[in-house]
Amino acid sequence: MSDEAPLLIAEGLTKAYGSRLALENVSFSLYEGEALAVVGESGSGKTTLLNLLSGIVAPTAGKVAYRMRDLRTRDLQDLTEAERRFLMRTDWGFVRQDAREGLRMAVSAGANVGERLMGVGERSYGRIRNVALEWLDRVEIDRDRIDDAPTSFSGGMRQRLQLARNLVTSPRLVFLDEPTGGLDVSVQARLLDLLRALVADLGVAIVIVTHDLAVARLLSHRILVMRRGEVVETGLTDQVLDDPQDAYTQLLVSSVLQA
């Protein structure tokens, strides 16, 4: 992994809204198959970072580069909108905290999973349906729910369907924005188990934004601790969480309730 070029490079990312700095000078590299957690309290710039990395929002300063499937590393700012959107629905995934933003609630689960396939030109109903069934199996949704709309799904099922919808084109990078937010603990555990297995299986790189240190511990190799738009500490997840150096990280780690 180390002799390869990074999949995603962030360099000096800064985002200002007027005179207010939402994100200041964030740099890191993400390699293929690597899981990076971004933790911090709300308002610390986690979601802004995710929006900048995925090209949804343009940075005020700094740049994001991505190694495309043809192995050329390109600056996201230089991509045309068509290329960026193509990336977004093939090589990338984006799992939202609110499933209603990430799914099409009015169409069936099968169509939700199949949309990306149809978007890249699949024109056989039978094949789309088979792939959708396979993916429902993989994310542990009953096959007979394929024709039900996600409005009839529970919160946990919706998140799992979002995973299937994003992973169906075998992306190399998936952004997850608080995927376990608003789910109860047992449902969270199931989703995390599944996510961990899928990530290990498919070898996708993930950037997961969370305020839950347990989620970061379970899923990520490396961690970025953010506060007020700045990265206060970064390193291997276990190292940072077991032996936090920064005062804020120490506070964060010590404020987790011990069961």
Added chain:
Amino acid sequence: MSARAAPTSGYNFAYLDEQTKRMIRRALLKAVAIPGYQVPFASREMPMPYGWGTGGVQVTAAILGEGDVLKVIDQGSDDTTNAVSIRKFFEKTAGVATTTHTAEATIIQTRHRIPETPLREGQTIVYQVPIPEPLRFLEPRETETRTMHALEEYGLMHVKLYEDIARHGHIATSYAYPVKVAGRYMMDPSPTPKFDNPKMNRSPTLQLFGAGREKRVYAVPPYTDVVSLDFEDHPFDPDPPAEPCALCGARGVYLDEIVLDDSGGRMFACSDTDFCESNRAKAGNS
């Protein structure tokens, strides 16, 4: 062909003022130049409610000349309210000749159907369109649908067809069936039944579409490819009725269901009244 009546005074020819017609013609020229692309235009308030064909009426008014012969149909019929009132509107405001015979008309304004009698070069068919955006029901944001057209991202259209098959076992969309025009733009043929979709393909006639409320015009120039969307394993089926027309006996034409009494009696007859009448006249003569 009905006699020309003297037009009502106090209006410009065909109701709209010349500047407005010019604006609409410019939009139409752009629409013809980019087949299937929805061109915004400054739709005017017309003396009829939205949904009654204000878009079609404005397009017709913009292209109408004194020598034109106008036919107006609602469904396939010349004598239903919408058709009668629009025909009268142009009789009064433009004083043009009107007809019910497809072959005699130079301009045909329609709410749904394409006449059964094949159209020819030199004729123009004007469609009244309620919702011009084929992607609208799946994507409510106009900014997003415009981007999708610009970048030719049409996967979503197949999501709609997929849903149909998943729910009904076949593509159940029977009207407003999405088509791809000249291999580029996705277009909504509007409330036209899918039975008529094949008639749009490589038609020798100029086809103009006007949506008054949505303020869009679009066009299919003569001899342009119009392909109905489908799946490899669920091909497009125009679904012609198996029954012949109960009045004229024509087969393979689009039929209307006519309820005869309140005890379940019904009859299926040509939706194109002109076609049906001329068939019966021919049969009566021979």
